[in-house]
Amino acid sequence: MAFASLATNTTEAFVTLATNDDYSLGALVLGYSLREATTSKKLHCMITEQVTTPVREQLQRVYDDVSIVDVLASNDEANLALIGRPDLALAFTKLNCWRLTQYSKAVFLDADTLVLRNTYRALLHKATTEGSFDGADQGLLNSFFSGWREASSAFRLSFIYNVTGGIFYTYAAAYKKLRDQVKIVHFIGTQKPWRGGVGIQMPEFAQIWHRIYERHVAGTVPGSSGTGSQD
Numbered sequence: 001m002a003f004a005s006l007a008t009n010t011t012e013a014f015v016t017l018a019t020n021d022d023y024s025l026g027a028l029v030l031g032y033s034l035r036e037a038t039t040s041k042k043l044h045c046m047i048t049e050q051v052t053t054p055v056r057e058q059l060q061r062v063y064d065d066v067s068i069v070d071v072l073a074s075n076d077e078a079n080l081a082l083i084g085r086p087d088l089a090l091a092f093t094k095l096n097c098w099r100l101t102q103y104s105k106a107v108f109l110d111a112d113t114l115v116l117r118n119t120y121r122a123l124l125h126k127a128t129t130e131g132s133f134d135g136a137d138q139g140l141l142n143s144f145f146s147g148w149r150e151a152s153s154a155f156r157l158s159f160i161y162n163v164t165g166g167i168f169y170t171y172a173a174a175y176k177k178l179r180d181q182v183k184i185v186h187f188i189g190t191q192k193p194w195r196g197g198v199g200i201q202m203p204e205f206a207q208i209w210h211r212i213y214e215r216h217v218a219g220t221v222p223g224s225s226g227t228g229s230q231d
């Protein structure tokens, strides 16, 4: 009978990570964006001890489960300095996702992503990783799944599942054509929507991020106003 329970483990989830209150603002907006996209899957946010109590309470309002994980650091300051992202030292912590064995499938989304449309089916059939060898998590994942580049295209996601500012810049024509199909926006780099400031990448999508923020997050946690909303 002990094995029978394994067969019933069919719960599937979207998972994110926030190691501090700053990234938690991103995780909150991501969670609400998934709710607004009417996901039928569980939402799970991994946090570390650093996240403060009022912020944890807000995360619990939108995520089905908020679990505390240990920090995994890459200890590779040299390479992170090379790519100009010392802030990514903790990004290895997302590998804790593989320990969430209560789910039969889990899709990890960075806290700086925004879901615009229901993405679930294609994501689970095609989810894989991308990036470069860089001292952060992407480098590690790429070496582990080193066959992905040669694997069939069924293992890759279309660009509409990870739309970044750089891609828009390089592929303006593709953006124009696919803008209305974009499913997941990813605000990569040090400038995040919740940090405000000028020159925010992809202003059109940053505005959607800010609208969700204003609807659900602003004023609910200490310091959660004044992110430079462009509305």
Ligand code: UDP
Binding pocket: 016, 017, 018, 019, 020, 023, 087, 088, 089, 090, 091, 094, 109, 110, 111, 112, 113, 187, 188, 189, 190
């Ligand atoms: N992250 C975190 N705390 C940190 C750095 C990263 O929680 O100090 C998590 C968060 O989910 C974030 C992801 O790791 O979205 C990857 O970092 P980031 O999005 O800043 O990298 P980028 O997409 O800009 O390369």
Ligand code: MN
Binding pocket: 110, 111, 112, 113, 186, 187, 188, 189
């Ligand atoms: Mn990111």
